[in-house]
Amino acid sequence: MDFVTVFTTFNLTEAEIVRSRLEAANFRPFIANEAAASWLGGFGTYSTQGLVRVQVPEAEAADAKEFLNAK
Numbered sequence: 001m002d003f004v005t006v007f008t009t010f011n012l013t014e015a016e017i018v019r020s021r022l023e024a025a026n027f028r029p030f031i032a033n034e035a036a037a038s039w040l041g042g043f044g045t046y047s048t049q050g051l052v053r054v055q056v057p058e059a060e061a062a063d064a065k066e067f068l069n070a071k
Contacts (some may be wrong), residue, residue, distance in 0.1 A: 003055040006022075006052070006065050008053050008055070010052065012031070012052055014070075015031050015052045016031065018054045022056065022064055022067070025067055027056050027060050028056060029056045032053040032055050033052050040042075056070060
């Protein structure tokens, strides 16, 4: 299964809030780079993948982005 990033942030807490919102709306999100961000005190890393990323399965990406943009 391929995953798509729908949200990026420097802050792990913010990523967790977005993940929770997506889960409550029946998406299947996860936080990429979560362990590294936790180790750094809740802030993202400048890895080759970028910031802390909230990702969903590719099939859910368009709907998840629309959901997040609707606020």
